Amino acid sequence: MLFRSDLDGGNHSWEDGQYGTAVRLQKAYGMAQGDIVNSTGDTGEITLGLWLKLNAHSTYNGIIAVEDPDGGDPACCEFRIMVDPARSPFWDAGHHVDQNLDGVFTFELETWYHYVLVADGVTSKIYIDGELVGEEVEDFPLPTDLADSIVFLGSGEGPGTWTVEDSVMDEMMIWDKALTQDEVVEMMLGGGASAVSYSGKLATTWANVKQQ
Numbered sequence: 001m002l003f004r005s006d007l008d009g010g011n012h013s014w015e016d017g018q019y020g021t022a023v024r025l026q027k028a029y030g031m032a033q034g035d036i037v038n039s040t041g042d043t044g045e046i047t048l049g050l051w052l053k054l055n056a057h058s059t060y061n062g063i064i065a066v067e068d069p070d071g072g073d074p075a076c077c078e079f080r081i082m083v084d085p086a087r088s089p090f091w092d093a094g095h096h097v098d099q100n101l102d103g104v105f106t107f108e109l110e111t112w113y114h115y116v117l118v119a120d121g122v123t124s125k126i127y128i129d130g131e132l133v134g135e136e137v138e139d140f141p142l143p144t145d146l147a148d149s150i151v152f153l154g155s156g157e158g159p160g161t162w163t164v165e166d167s168v169m170d171e172m173m174i175w176d177k178a179l180t181q182d183e184v185v186e187m188m189l190g191g192g193a194s195a196v197s198y199s200g201k202l203a204t205t206w207a208n209v210k211q212q
Contacts, residue, residue: 001030001153007160017170018051018112019190026166029062029155036151037066037174041144045178046094048081049116049127049171049187054109056166059085062156063115063164064172068149078143081117081126082156083107089134091117093124094142101126101134114188120178130185 003012003023010027023030040046048064065080077096084090087107090100105128107113116127121142125135153172156162179187 001032001151003030004028004159007163010163015168017168019171022051022168022170023153024055024166024168025154025164027163029160029163030153031150031155031159033148033150035147037149037176038145038147039176040142041146043176044142045120045176046079046142047116047118047175047177047179047184048079049114049173049179049184051112051170052107052115053112053168054083054087054107054164054166055168057083057087057107057109058165060090060156060162061164061167062152062154062162063167063169064174065152065156066146066149066174067152067158068143068146077157078146078149079117079119080156081115082162089115089126089128091124091126093117093119093136093138093140094121095138095140097138097140099124099136105133114184116179116184116187118178118184127181127184130181130188132181 005012005028007027012028013024014021015024061083063081066078068078077092080092082090084100086102088102114129118125123135124138126133154164
């Protein structure tokens with residue numbers, strides 16, 4: 001994953017995380033492009049998850065986003081998890097229909113949370129610290145061709161759009177299946193990529209990134 005700090009005042013650095021080192025993004029973002037999540041087009045399922053700590057927050061902050069430059073109508077926001085201005089979970093699960101949990105859950109600053117989106121084209125579910133905090137009916141088949149997708153960390157919609165203000169992120173992973181709650185908890189407790197069936201490529205990339 002390539003990290004970019006070319007925004008005004010942008011910076012990325014490494015510090016202690018939940019498991020080893022974590023990346024701190026201050027008006028900066030990471031991106032990786034290629035056949036990373038294409039297998040979710042075969043399974044019709046996806047899970048996005050990571051450990052997140054917000055140090056500063058005032059507007060929409062992108063956390064993880066998957067975009068297909070050649071797909072969608074518009075070609076935007078196939079999958080993403082964000083934090084909205086009220087510091088609540090905000091997400092898209094297969095199409096650009098924004099969902100949020102205002103009034104249901106609020107992230108506190110300078111606190112670690114395990115933040116997960118699970119989607120299977122029928123429903124989308126948000127887990128925080130292993131607990132289901134909200135779900136929405138989607139009834140929308142997930143995109144099938146994601147071979148040239150771009151995966152963003154710390155950006156919500158293209159390079160530098162809804163970039164995090166100041167957040168620390170650790171153990172980002174993407175699976176080509178809708179994880180069960182037990183699997184989400186296992187992942188949260190440190191089972192990581194070895195605990196559940198997953199597509200593998202992005203998880204491996206993240207492990208390699210942390211060795212820098």
